[in-house]
Amino acid sequence: SVVILDYGSQYTRLIARRIRELRAYSVILPGTASLERIQAEQPQALILSGGPASVFEPNSPRPAPGVLEQGWPVLGICYGMQYLAQHFGGRVERAGRREYGKANLVHHTGPLFAGLEGELQMWMSHSDAVTELPPGWQVVASTEENPVAAIAAPDGRTFGVQFHPEVVHSPKGMQVLENFLELAGVARNWTAQHTLEHLIADIRAKVGDEKVLLAVSGGVDSSTLALLLARAIGDRMTAVFVDHGLLRLGERQEVEQALRPLGKALRVVEASEQFLSALQGVTDPEQKRKIVGREFIRVFEREARQLSAQGYRWLAQGTLYPDVIESAGSGEGSANIKSHHNVGGLPEDLQFELLEPFRYLFKDEVRELALLLGLPEPIRMRHPFPGPGLAIRILGEVTPQKLEILRRADDIFISSLRDWNLYDQVSQAAAILTPMQSVGVVGDERSYGYVLGLRAVSTIDFMTADWARLPLEFLDEVARKITRQVPEIGRVVYDITSKPPATIEWE
Ligand code: XMP
Structure with a gap:
């Protein structure tokens, strides 16, 4: 060593x-x-x-x-x-x-x-x-x-x-x-498999015969952690996946499928109505974020209370080393909570010990572990997706109708990126539904449809980002498909601003 x-x-x-x-x-x-x-x-x-x-x-x-x-x-x-x-x-x-x-x-x-x-x-x-x-x-x-x-x-x-x-x-x-x-003369035979075995041994040593609770978001970190915990401690772990109704098309099914090895240890909580009614009439982006965070805590708390009564003592999080540095500055000692999961907002009387097995790993290393643990490719290589989900990709008020429109358009954009082998070449991509309606012609008539923004960026650290130079033929195909298959959308625009001055998300 x-x-x-x-x-x-x-x-x-x-x-x-x-x-x-x-x-x-x-x-x-x-x-x-x-x-x-x-x-x-x-x-x-x-x-x-x-x-x-x-x-x-x-x-x-x-x-x-x-x-x-x-x-x-x-x-x-x-x-x-x-x-x-x-x-x-x-x-x-x-x-x-x-x-x-x-x-x-x-x-x-x-x-x-x-x-x-x-x-x-x-x-x-x-x-x-x-x-x-x-x-x-x-x-x-x-x-x-x-x-x-x-x-x-x-x-x-x-x-x-x-x-x-x-x-x-x-x-x-x-x-x-x-x-x-x-x-x-240092031996050079260390592999991700060894890292995996070490993590499993550490988890077992730490947790002993106690039980662990985990919130899964559908992203690579928490999904990999769920599979890792399942392998380390089997059914002494429960993974809670909250469907807040702000997910992408088919995302919930995809996560359920990927985490099938968890069996009964995966608990999917359907809470769309709760989130959507809390978001009703709200247009301010930060307010929307707060509401999603607050409702998440409510749902999670409900689940956690039931489970803690059954002796769950640990709360696992897929915190990575860069998250640790970003939120603490130094990286050692303090327990940081990934803010977008907001499980840090749990009430005082509901305290867990934090378990963060990926605390010293980087994203690409977690992806390697994901491969060994059999996490399906689309989740393993998935772009980041914000905790508040589509709520911040619908500018202005979130309604069930707008969610439905955005989901269909976003799905066309993302699956086209995959079809054209462009998905892995960009760091993040999103469709944004604006509240703007613009005029168009359909047949002989003037029509009004929403303006949809497409966003794709390249970045290493998400702190700065460059807009992705997607091929024009690709953008052309996506715009045609979207306006054809989602008639509520009348116009598609591509975002050519880098960060800074723009952010990656539009809200
Ligand atoms: P911005 O828009 O700030 O985004 O350039 C940088 C990265 O952060 C993600 N993002 C969020 N993630 N909750 C999250 O979990 C949020 O409220 C949030 N806002 C932005 C964004 O998707 C990008 O990857």
């Missing part, structure tokens, strides 16, 4: 993820973990993470005595490199100014950079710098600003890098990590 000693970097989990990507098993331990604790993991290599402290401060966190004397290959990143330099007899000082952002390695050499040629862009974020090397060590990379961007120990297996090879802004950073694993 690779033991990652954490000194508080925001990237520590990302390092672990990169090591998994390189098919090696890693464990994150506190930076001050004892030698015995580390030995118990039988490390083949250590990685010292970055961190906010300065190594020359008296109370800065550091490896326990003896840890760096075991002959394990070590890669120190940022703070980790500075610590190595200091520990082995070099010198670290506050740099004149903070180096932050993309930097080019104008010089690099040796096995850590094997296979890499020319200038390499790497991400820097530090205010301290190594100013004197330990005896026998060498500088193996420099940037224009920073003469000591990477260092190597005489043993040929211990290195420090001032940059962050783990982040996407270091495009060749993975090669550096891979070179280190190779030099360290």
Whole structure:
């Protein structure tokens, strides 16, 4: 295994993820973990993470005595490199100014950079710098600003890098990590199957013989979690799927089908009427979101009360690592609730222990698990769909009639994307029903029909997004089909705004 000693970097989990990507098993331990604790993991290599402290401060966190004397290959990143330099007899000082952002390695050499040629862009974020090397060590990379961007120990297996090879802004950073694993002789046979087995073992250990409740939304995270829990603890889990009447065409059936392996553990709650009557007459988008959230809690609370009376103690959520960072900033310790499920709004007297098995995973990793767990492809690769569902894709008041119109139009758009093999090429796609009616001609008569917006975007993180350049022939076909099959719609427009300034949704 690779033991990652954490000194508080925001990237520590990302390092672990990169090591998994390189098919090696890693464990994150506190930076001050004892030698015995580390030995118990039988490390083949250590990685010292970055961190906010300065190594020359008296109370800065550091490896326990003896840890760096075991002959394990070590890669120190940022703070980790500075610590190595200091520990082995070099010198670290506050740099004149903070180096932050993309930097080019104008010089690099040796096995850590094997296979890499020319200038390499790497991400820097530090205010301290190594100013004197330990005896026998060498500088193996420099940037224009920073003469000591990477260092190597005489043993040929211990290195420090001032940059962050783990982040996407270091495009060749993975090669550096891979070179280190190779030099360290780390076994590279870790697969998603192992991750799955670990998760199952963890869930069993944590939950014991207690029972777990889960809300499924039909998205990939909660559906995968439902299958995982079913495999880990069988019928000691109940998954509640609330049909709020704001789902897409056929979505409920699709989820029921996909989660058939759950058998009786899947509880589908039909609550459309409750949601639609609460939404009656409401036009403000934020108000609509609040109402859907509130009604969801009411329904879920009702179910949860019945179940908690039967001894359910755990509430499972498909929270992913990026959700954790987004809502907490640091990622450790605090229990965060995915806001769109709003199960965080449960009343005080109805308390569960939170179970978040995917807390340290990224979306693509969950999709890999989904594949192993047999989640059907359309759900596994599904675009995100907002918690309030079609309620925020009908601009203005939500009525059963408008829902019906939007469902049919949306289904044509989405199935056409699939037919044209475009679905997986965009990150999210949606049809939006506007309250606007525009004039058209049908036969010899003027007619009025709704304006329908089509939205498709490409994005990595959904924070910014570019409108998708869908082929014109495709858009033409979709517009024809929609106006032919959904006569209430008179005009179809395609949204060519990126985010920012627009958002992905229209409300
Ligand atoms: P925007 O529209 O803010 O959307 O660019 C970014 C991503 O968030 C989704 N979204 C929501 N998801 N509840 C959710 O669960 C919401 O109220 C909500 N609003 C937007 C949106 O679909 C996109 O993926």
